Amino acid sequence: MNLSVRDANLDLMQIEKVGIVGSGIMGSAIAEVTLLGGYKVTLHSRQSTTAHVMMQQLKDSFSKMVKREILLQSKANEAISRFEVTTEMRDLIDSDIVIESIIEDLETKRELFQRLDGLCKVDTILATNTSTLPVVEIAVATKRPELVCGIHFFNPAARMKLVEVVTPITVATSTVDTVISFVTSLGKEPVKVKDEAGFIVNALLFPLLNSAIYMLERHVASMEEIDRSMQLGCGFPMGPFRLLDLIGLDTSLKILETLHFESRSPSTVPAPTLRRLVAAGRLGKKSRCGFYDYGP
Ligand SMILES: NC(=O)c1ccc[n+]([C@@H]2O[C@H](COP(=O)([O-])OP(=O)(O)OC[C@H]3O[C@@H](n4cnc5c(N)ncnc54)[C@H](O)[C@@H]3O)[C@@H](O)[C@H]2O)c1
Missing domain, CATH: 1.10.1040.10 (N-(1-d-carboxylethyl)-l-norvaline Dehydrogenase; domain 2)
Known part of the structure; x- marks a missing residue:
C-alpha cells in the first residue's frame, strides 16, 4: 500500500509504514486493521513477551477469517510478513505515521509524544487513539503540533466502521487530509471532529x-x-x-x-x-x- 495525498499546499504526504505504541485491547486491534489495509506495521510493546502473544493472536484472528472465507490464506501470510513487534522505540523512527494507544493518562501520553517527537523523522504524523483527553495538550508536548491529531478507533476496531479524526487547533489541514485518506484506505468511515472532551460518541x-x-x-x-x-x-x-x-x-x-x-x-x-x-x-x-x- 502506498497512499499519496496532495494537500492544499500541494505537498505530497505518503504513508507506507505505520507504527503503533501500546499492545492492549486497542493497539493490537489497530495493528490487525492496518495490516489488512496493506501497510507495513511495527508495534511497540514494553514487554518482550508480548511479541509472541501478539503474533499468535494475529495468526488466530486471520485463521478465523480464512475459515469464514473472508480472507485468503496467501493474503493472511503476506500480511503477517509485514508485521513486526518490538520493545525498542527507535524501531519506529522511519514510520510515516505513529498511532499511540497506551493507557488513558494525559501525562503518560505527553511524555510518550515528547519521546516520539525526538526520535521519529521530521514529517512523521503522530496520532493518539485517546477516548477523551485534550489532543492539543498532547500536541504541544512536541515540537511538531501541526503533525499531531487524534485517530479514535472504536472497540472492536476490526468490526466498527467509525473512526473519529480529532482536530486540535494546532493541526495542519494537510495532516487532517492525509489522516482522513489513510483512515478511508482502511475501509473505515472517518468523521472529522473538534477537539472537545469525548468528541462525538463518548x-x-x-x-x-x-x-x-x-x-x-x-x-x-x-x-x-x-x-x-x-x-x-x-x-x-x-x-x-x-x-x-x-x-x-x-x-x-x-x-x-x-x-x-x-x-x-x-x-x-x-x-x-x-x-x-x-x-x-x-x-x-x-x-x-x-x-x-x-x-x-
Ligand atoms: N477500550 C476501548 O474500548 C477503547 C476504544 C477507543 C479508544 N481507546 C483508547 O485506547 C487507549 C488504550 O486503551 P486500551 O483499551 O487498549 O487499554 P488496555 O488497558 O487494554 O491497554 C493499555 C496499554 O497501555 C500500556 N501502558 C500502560 N501503562 C503504560 C505506561 N506508563 N507507559 C506506556 N504504556 C503503558 C499497557 O502495557 C497496554 O499495552 C486509551 O487511550 C483508550 O482511551 C479505548
Missing part, C-alpha cells in the same frame, strides 16, 4: 453508561435486566454493563473523569460502584472480571 454515550450504573445502585432492576432492556428496547447490540466490561472499567473511569473535568455535568460524575470495581482490579473482560464474570 460525549453522548458515557453519560448513559454512567446512568445505568446509578440505576443499578438504586436497585431499579438487575444488571442483566438493564442490559436486556437496552438491547430489546433500543436495539443496542449489547447492554451498558456488557459494553462497559468490553471497553475496560479503568478506561471508562478515566473517560468519565475527563468528561466531568471539562463539562462539570452531573451526569458525568463517575458512579461509586465503577470506582470500587477499578480499585478491586476488576477491569472488565480484559481482566476476566468486571460487572460480569468471564471465567478463568
Whole structure:
C-alpha cells in the first residue's frame, strides 16, 4: 500500500509504514486493521513477551477469517510478513505515521509524544487513539503540533466502521487530509471532529453508561435486566454493563473523569460502584472480571 495525498499546499504526504505504541485491547486491534489495509506495521510493546502473544493472536484472528472465507490464506501470510513487534522505540523512527494507544493518562501520553517527537523523522504524523483527553495538550508536548491529531478507533476496531479524526487547533489541514485518506484506505468511515472532551460518541454515550450504573445502585432492576432492556428496547447490540466490561472499567473511569473535568455535568460524575470495581482490579473482560464474570 502506498497512499499519496496532495494537500492544499500541494505537498505530497505518503504513508507506507505505520507504527503503533501500546499492545492492549486497542493497539493490537489497530495493528490487525492496518495490516489488512496493506501497510507495513511495527508495534511497540514494553514487554518482550508480548511479541509472541501478539503474533499468535494475529495468526488466530486471520485463521478465523480464512475459515469464514473472508480472507485468503496467501493474503493472511503476506500480511503477517509485514508485521513486526518490538520493545525498542527507535524501531519506529522511519514510520510515516505513529498511532499511540497506551493507557488513558494525559501525562503518560505527553511524555510518550515528547519521546516520539525526538526520535521519529521530521514529517512523521503522530496520532493518539485517546477516548477523551485534550489532543492539543498532547500536541504541544512536541515540537511538531501541526503533525499531531487524534485517530479514535472504536472497540472492536476490526468490526466498527467509525473512526473519529480529532482536530486540535494546532493541526495542519494537510495532516487532517492525509489522516482522513489513510483512515478511508482502511475501509473505515472517518468523521472529522473538534477537539472537545469525548468528541462525538463518548460525549453522548458515557453519560448513559454512567446512568445505568446509578440505576443499578438504586436497585431499579438487575444488571442483566438493564442490559436486556437496552438491547430489546433500543436495539443496542449489547447492554451498558456488557459494553462497559468490553471497553475496560479503568478506561471508562478515566473517560468519565475527563468528561466531568471539562463539562462539570452531573451526569458525568463517575458512579461509586465503577470506582470500587477499578480499585478491586476488576477491569472488565480484559481482566476476566468486571460487572460480569468471564471465567478463568
Ligand atoms: N477500550 C476501548 O474500548 C477503547 C476504544 C477507543 C479508544 N481507546 C483508547 O485506547 C487507549 C488504550 O486503551 P486500551 O483499551 O487498549 O487499554 P488496555 O488497558 O487494554 O491497554 C493499555 C496499554 O497501555 C500500556 N501502558 C500502560 N501503562 C503504560 C505506561 N506508563 N507507559 C506506556 N504504556 C503503558 C499497557 O502495557 C497496554 O499495552 C486509551 O487511550 C483508550 O482511551 C479505548
